[in-house]
Amino acid sequence: MNLANSPFLAACRGEKPERTPIWIMRQAGRYLPEYRKLREKVDFLTLTKTPELAAEATMQPIRRFGMDAAILFSDIMTPLEGMGIELEFAPGPIISRPIRRAEDVEKLHVADPEESIPFVMEAIRIVRREIPETPLIGFAGAPWTLFCYLVQGSGSKNFARARAFLMSEERAASSLLDILARTVASSLEAQARAGAQALMIFDSWAGLLDEGSYRRFCLPALSLLRSRLQKSGLPLIYFPYGGAHFLAAVAELGFDVVGLDWRSSLSRARAVLGPKPALQGNLDPAALFAPRKELIRRAKALLDEARDAGPHIFNLGHGIERDTEIAAVEALVETVHSYGTAGGHS
Amino acid sequence: MNLANSPFLAACRGEKPERTPIWIMRQAGRYLPEYRKLREKVDFLTLTKTPELAAEATMQPIRRFGMDAAILFSDIMTPLEGMGIELEFAPGPIISRPIRRAEDVEKLHVADPEESIPFVMEAIRIVRREIPETPLIGFAGAPWTLFCYLVQGSGSKNFARARAFLMSEERAASSLLDILARTVASSLEAQARAGAQALMIFDSWAGLLDEGSYRRFCLPALSLLRSRLQKSGLPLIYFPYGGAHFLAAVAELGFDVVGLDWRSSLSRARAVLGPKPALQGNLDPAALFAPRKELIRRAKALLDEARDAGPHIFNLGHGIERDTEIAAVEALVETVHSYGTAGGHS
Numbered sequence: 001m002n003l004a005n006s007p008f009l010a011a012c013r014g015e016k017p018e019r020t021p022i023w024i025m026r027q028a029g030r031y032l033p034e035y036r037k038l039r040e041k042v043d044f045l046t047l048t049k050t051p052e053l054a055a056e057a058t059m060q061p062i063r064r065f066g067m068d069a070a071i072l073f074s075d076i077m078t079p080l081e082g083m084g085i086e087l088e089f090a091p092g093p094i095i096s097r098p099i100r101r102a103e104d105v106e107k108l109h110v111a112d113p114e115e116s117i118p119f120v121m122e123a124i125r126i127v128r129r130e131i132p133e134t135p136l137i138g139f140a141g142a143p144w145t146l147f148c149y150l151v152q153g154s155g156s157k158n159f160a161r162a163r164a165f166l167m168s169e170e171r172a173a174s175s176l177l178d179i180l181a182r183t184v185a186s187s188l189e190a191q192a193r194a195g196a197q198a199l200m201i202f203d204s205w206a207g208l209l210d211e212g213s214y215r216r217f218c219l220p221a222l223s224l225l226r227s228r229l230q231k232s233g234l235p236l237i238y239f240p241y242g243g244a245h246f247l248a249a250v251a252e253l254g255f256d257v258v259g260l261d262w263r264s265s266l267s268r269a270r271a272v273l274g275p276k277p278a279l280q281g282n283l284d285p286a287a288l289f290a291p292r293k294e295l296i297r298r299a300k301a302l303l304d305e306a307r308d309a310g311p312h313i314f315n316l317g318h319g320i321e322r323d324t325e326i327a328a329v330e331a332l333v334e335t336v337h338s339y340g341t342a343g344g345h346s
Numbered sequence: 347m348n349l350a351n352s353p354f355l356a357a358c359r360g361e362k363p364e365r366t367p368i369w370i371m372r373q374a375g376r377y378l379p380e381y382r383k384l385r386e387k388v389d390f391l392t393l394t395k396t397p398e399l400a401a402e403a404t405m406q407p408i409r410r411f412g413m414d415a416a417i418l419f420s421d422i423m424t425p426l427e428g429m430g431i432e433l434e435f436a437p438g439p440i441i442s443r444p445i446r447r448a449e450d451v452e453k454l455h456v457a458d459p460e461e462s463i464p465f466v467m468e469a470i471r472i473v474r475r476e477i478p479e480t481p482l483i484g485f486a487g488a489p490w491t492l493f494c495y496l497v498q499g500s501g502s503k504n505f506a507r508a509r510a511f512l513m514s515e516e517r518a519a520s521s522l523l524d525i526l527a528r529t530v531a532s533s534l535e536a537q538a539r540a541g542a543q544a545l546m547i548f549d550s551w552a553g554l555l556d557e558g559s560y561r562r563f564c565l566p567a568l569s570l571l572r573s574r575l576q577k578s579g580l581p582l583i584y585f586p587y588g589g590a591h592f593l594a595a596v597a598e599l600g601f602d603v604v605g606l607d608w609r610s611s612l613s614r615a616r617a618v619l620g621p622k623p624a625l626q627g628n629l630d631p632a633a634l635f636a637p638r639k640e641l642i643r644r645a646k647a648l649l650d651e652a653r654d655a656g657p658h659i660f661n662l663g664h665g666i667e668r669d670t671e672i673a674a675v676e677a678l679v680e681t682v683h684s685y686g687t688a689g690g691h692s
Contacts, residue, residue, distance in 0.1 A: 157503070160667050164635030167644070207588075210609045210630070242553075244591040245609050263556045263591050284556070289510030298513070321506050 002133045003197065008068040009135050011278045011311045012198055012235035012257055020303060020312055020340030021068035022333055023137075025239075025259075026319030027061040028073045031326070034060050045089055048074050051122035058127050062134050064326075065333045068313075069135045069198070070127060072191070074120055076141030076202055077149065079187035082116025083108050083179070085150065098153030100165070102172035110182040113190040120187070121194035128195040135198060137237070138191030142203035143180035143221035150176070159208055166217055173217060181221040185228040192232040199229055200237040200259075207242015207261075214246045222253050237280060241318065247272040262317030266302070270309040278311035285316045288328040295328060299335045314340060348479045349543065354414040355481050357624045357657045358544055358581035358603055366649060366658055366686030367414035368679055369483075371585075371605075372665030373407040374419045377672070380406050391435055394421050397468035404473050408480050410672075411679045415481045415544070416473060418537070420466055422487030422548055423495065425533035428462025429454050429525070431496065444499030446511070448518035456528040459536040466533070467540035474541040481544060483583070484537030488549035489526035489567035496522070505554055512563055519563060527567040531574040538578040545575055546583040546605075553588015553607075560592045568599055583626060587664065593618040608663030612648070616655040624657035631662045634674040641674060645681045660686060 003009065007017035029035055035057055038047065047053050057073035077093045084107055086096045099105060113120065127136050149155070151162040166173045188199045206218065222238070229236055239259030240250055250258060251273045260269050260281035269279060287298045299314075306312035314336045320329070349355065353363035375381055381403055384393065393399050403419035423439045430453055432442045445451060459466065473482050495501070497508040512519045534545045552564065568584070575582055585605030586596055596604060597619045606615050606627035615625060633644045645660075652658035660682045666675070 158664065160632040161635065163630060163632035167630075167633055167636035167640050207609075210611070212611075242588075263553075265556070265558075284509060284513075286506040286509035287513055289507065290513035294513050318504065 003135060006068065006135050006197075008313060009197060009235070011313045012237070014256070014276060014278055014311050016311060018341065020306065020314050020336055022314035022336040022340075023067040023069040023071065024061070024316055024320050024329070025071075027065075027067060027071065028057045029320065030322035031320055031324040031329070032060055032064070033326070034064070044075075044091065048078055049119050051119050051126055054119070054123040055126035055130065058123065058136070059131055062131055065329060066337075067134075067333065069137055070131065071137040071139060071200070072120070072124060072127070072196070074123070074139070076139075076146065076204075078117055078120060079111060079113060079140060079183055080146060080150070080180075082111025082113070083183055092155040093149050095150055095153045098161070099150045099176060100161075102169050102175075105169075105172045105176045105179070108176070108179050110179055110186060113187045117187070121190055124191055124194035124196055136196050137198045137200050138188055138194075138196030139200040139202060140184040140187050140191075142201045142206065142218070142238075142240075143177045143184060143225070144209070144218045145203050145205045146180050146184070147173070147177055148205045148208075150180075159205055162205075163208065163213070166213055174220070177217055177221040178224065181224045182228075185225050188225075188229055189232060192229075192234050196234065198235045198237060198257075199232070200239065201225065203238065203240045203243070205242075206240040206246075207244075209246070211246040211249060214243075215249050219249060219253065226253060226255065239280070257313065259315065260317065266305050266309045266312070275310055278313055279306070279309060280313040281315050282317035283314070283332075285318050285321050285324070288316075288320065288324045288332065292328065292331050295331060296335050299332055300339050303336065303340045349481060352414065352481050352543075354659060355543060355581070357659045358583070360602070360622060360624055360657050362657060364687065366652065366660050366682055368660035368682040368686075369413040369415040369417065370407070370662055370666050370675070371417075373411075373413060373417065374403045375666065376668035377666055377670040377675075378406055378410070379672075380410070390421075390437065394419065394424055395465050397465050397472055400465070400469040401472035401476065404469065404482070405477055408477055411675060412683075413480075413679065415483055416477065417483040417485060417546070418466070418470060418473070418542070420469070420485070422485075422492065422550075424463055424466060425457060425459060425486060425529055426492060426496070428457025428459070429529055438501040439495050441496055441499045444507070445496045445522060446507075448515050448521075451515075451518045451522045451525070454522070454525050456525055456532065459533045463533070467536055470537055470540035470542055482542050483544045483546050484534055484540075484542030485546040485548060486530040486533050486537075488547045488552065488564070488584075488586075489523045489530060489571070490555070490564045491549050491551045492526050492530070493519070493523055494551045494554075496526075505551055508551075509554065509559070512559055520566070523563055523567040524570065527570045528574075531571050534571075534575055535578060538575075538580050542580065544581045544583060544603075545578070546585065547571065549584065549586045549589070551588075552586040552592075553590075555592070557592040557595060560589075561595050565595060565599065572599060572601065585626070603659065605661065606663060612651050612655045612658070621656055624659055625652070625655060626659040627661050628663035629660070629678075631664050631667050631670070634662075634666065634670045634678065638674070638677050641677060642681050645678055646685050649682065649686045
């Protein structure tokens with residue numbers, strides 16, 4: 001495999017690759033013994049900020065499983081460092097002064113990634129050198145998802161304060177989303193320049209919004225992102241977790257790849273999204289806890305469903321759970337690689 | 347107001363009441379100073395198990411706001427006490443031995459509420475005596491939602507272990523859901539006998555399931571519940587939180603009232619659910635943090651939308667947040683009571 005005939009990049013471009021590519025959200029993480037070993041020596045933040053270590057974490061799942069794409073080991077909060085925000089991890093993100101008023105937004109500025117997070121680009125350059133044959137996905141949090149943390153001040157089940165800010169301070173909210181979109185765009189552009197082959201936007205909290213609010217607040221920020229990033233020439237992947245109820249709005253954005261969680265069926269999503277975007281997903285991560293036979297049955301069923309639903313990148317419908325067994329991941333990758341061929345089950 | 351002309355009960359029956367009734371999920375709770383005062387003296391479990399105190403908590407929001415229905419102060423885990431499960435709160439529910447194998451299920455049995463939770467029925471009788479003019483909602487957790495806690499062993503963002511159990515132990519999972527459905531049915535029947543006017547089933551984690559799994563596992567348990575409870579003659583309210591993507595399956599269940607979270611629009615839900623069920627909901631609880639003018643604008647917009655969508659019970663789309671201001675709730679109830687008349691905005 002090399003970049004020119006990468007099944008992952010072919011699928012991203014909307015082509016039907018020889019075999020279905022697979023990678024797994026959060027594939028560099030706690031379920032891997034070699035990752036846990038890395039973490040014995042350094043804390044999470046140090047890991048994200050030390051290029052050699054972040055690159056190492058990025059490459060671990062590629063070496064072990066032969067995934068068809070690597071994704072940079074980093075955190076969605078990282079690009080916010082240069083915005084004028086004080087951020088801690090304990091272990092989730094904590095914003096010491098949450099954004100609650102229009103004045104708070106005025107103090108923020110678009111961050112320059114080359115200045116504030118050069119270690120991210122350095123990690124990318126190391127990965128490119130070390131595993132040049134594997135495409136590398138650069139990534140960022142979506143503006144709304146970052147907004148949730150900045151306004152709520154920490155993780156939350158439902159980020160009610162963030163939704164309230166949309167209602168209370170409509171103009172300031174749009175302005176904050178715009179600053180975030182431009183910060184995210186700059187970060188992704190820098191990741192592209194450093195050598196990434198694809199760019200992914202994680203909208204982990206999109207599912208908390210009704211369609212009206214999603215259209216009103218997220219579409220403008222995401223459109224800005226998309227038009228800025230289109231110039232990079234790299235495929236753009238957008239993952240609106242929990243967004244089954246507003247996929248029609250997502251369709252209007254025109255991303256190259258749309259990630260689906262396990263509650264959106266591939267065929268139904270295809271009907272709403274139209275023929276163009278590749279679909280990425282969406283095996284329930286819980287399937288990795290099922291008996292191997294059942295896991296394989298489900299992976300094959302998904303591949304069968306995908307066969308009639310256009311270009312497909314196999315993935316889980318959410319990040320892998322930290323207590324997943326390695327052998328389950330091996331069985332999954334092996335199944336997708338052997339069963340997910342253009343010839344299929346026939 | 348009395349029970350015979352209760353707008354809440356009229357809406358439950360599918361009639362168009364003179365004015366739109368309102369109550370609020372988690373209306374007896376931490377945002378109320380008088381509730382926090384109760385809790386200074388006793389912990390949560392003692393409160394649920396002491397009939398006088400549970401009745402007092404139930405009545406607090408009725409006295410303060412004149413809500414159109416009371417809902418029993420209790421916990422969805424309460425009816426599980428008699429099943430052979432060891433349950434603690436710390437502060438969320440903790441199951442000391444989670445259900446992970448078919449053998450674990452075999453040890454469980456349907457609980458008899460008159461034996462295991464007589465304090466619940468006693469609390470209902472007290473509320474009936476004290477505020478006879480206000481309809482009282484008895485409630486329980488849905489089988490799947492209780493299953494989530496029993497299998498996962500504690501609260502969780504996504505209950506992956508519970509979803510995995512559906513895949514690994516299909517038969518044992520169905521059997522556990524059946525035991526839970528019969529336990530819940532017995533509890534709700536006992537609540538009906540004790541004097542409740544309506545029965546509500548909270549399916550807080552339904553939204554974690556894809557439609558196929560929901561149909562396969564939840565529909566049988568919910569159908570059993572519905573046919574058992576229909577004999578009580580009381581209206582049944584079902585609230586599948588996060589269930590916008592499988593409302594078509596919910597339609598088949600034929601509940602009298604379907605609760606909607608803020609992401610399902612009333613008009614779209616009506617189109618899927620058909621003309622019969624009353625719709626309950628679904629103002630975003632975050633709206634109570636917005637400036638009063640915006641809160642009122644949104645409440646009126648929802649009432650306008652509901653006017654063309656058949657019988658409607660005003661509620662939030664999720665439980666009220668604990669740091670909600672009392673004055674916001676007052677403004678909301680006042681708006682619904684004055685604006686939500688049959689005459690409407692004309």
